[in-house]
Amino acid sequence: MWSPKVRHHLRDFERGSYIHEDGEYLIKLNCNGLESTLPHAPEVEAFIRGYDWVTNMWKTGDTSYKALTEEICRYWNEYADIKEEQVKIGCGSMQVLERINKIFLDESATVLGYTPQFVEYITEVRVSGACFEAVPMKREENFLFHVDSLLGALKKEQTLLYIDNPNNPTGQLIPLDQIEALVARACDLGVVAVVDEAYGDYASKDASAMQLISKYKNLIVTRTLTKGFHFAGTRVGYGVFSEDLWEYYDKVNLPFPVSSVSALLAREALRGGSVLEQVRKSVGEEKVKLIAGLKERGYSVANTYNHCPILLVSLNAPCIHLASALAMKGIGVRSGEDYPNLGKNYVRIATPSKASDFFEYLDSGNHQCH
16 A cells, blocks of 8 residues: 655644634634734835835845845844844744754754743644653743743753743743843753744843844844734744854745745834834733733733733633633633643633723623533
C-alpha cells in the first residue's frame, strides 16, 4: 500500500488552534474588541486616499521592503541602534516566529516557555517535531509571572526560550529588568531568546526588549502592526534579530511575505505612531471599568496590564463552560480550554468598545452548567 513519506511525528499529530469559526454574536470579544472604535493615524488615511491604486496595483513594488525597514529603524532609533539588515518582514509576527522555528528546531530540539501562553506558537513548536517545556504560572497566585521560576528552568540543552510580553491570554506585562535577566541567563547557556511583543504597542517603547538587541547576541524580538496599530487587514509583522542571527533568517525565508501595498501602509502607520497614546488611553479607560465590573459580579481576573486589551477571566465553578455560557448571552470570547494550564471555566476576553455594553449582555440571564 502506498504511503507518503511524511515526517514521522506528523502522522498522528492533530493541530489544535484557538482560532475557530466564529458564530454570530451580539458582542464579539474573541479578537481585539476595541479595534473598530480606536483612533486611526490620519497620515495613513491621507495616504490611502491619495495613493494611485490604479497604476501601482499592477507593479511588483519594493520587494526588498527597504522603505519599511528604514522606517522601523527610525521608529526605534531613540531606544535601539538597529541596522536595516537586522529587520525581517513577515505576514504578521506569526510568520516570523514560524521562520525562526525553521532555523532552530527539529525533533531533537526543546523550547522553554511558561503557561498559559500564546498557544499558536506552542502548536508551531510541535509541528516542527520539537518539545515544548513549560513552567506553569499558578492559579492560586492569579497567574502572576515569576521570573525566578523560569530562570531556574533554563538549561543549556534547550534551544529556544520563548517569552510573550505582554502575555497572551492574561495581558500581563513583564518588567524589562526581568526580561533582561532571562535573556542574559539564556545567553550564558547558549540558548536563543525570542521575545514576542505582539501586544507590545499597548505599552510604551521603554518597556520593549528592543533596547537589548545590541547588548545580547542571542536575542530576537518580534512585533506586529495587527494589534496596537489595529492594521489586522494588512498582516504586517516584523522581527529584529541580533547581529549574530539575522543572516540565518535569510537562509530559510521566502521572498514577498507581504504585499507591497501592505508594506507601504505599514510604513505610514509607523510614521503616525503618536496615535498609540490615544489607543492606550482608550483601552485603559474601558479595561479598568471592565475589571471592576467583573470583580463586582464574582469573577476572578488574572494579573494583567491595564493598557493591554486582553484579560483572563474565570469563575470558581468548574462545572461551568464559561465560553459557552457567555455565548448564550451573545458574547463571543476565547475558551480557556484552548490554552495549556487552564480549563473550561476560564475565558480570554478582549476589552470592548464600551464596558457598559458588555455588562448589559452579561446581566441578561443566569449561567448554566454545560
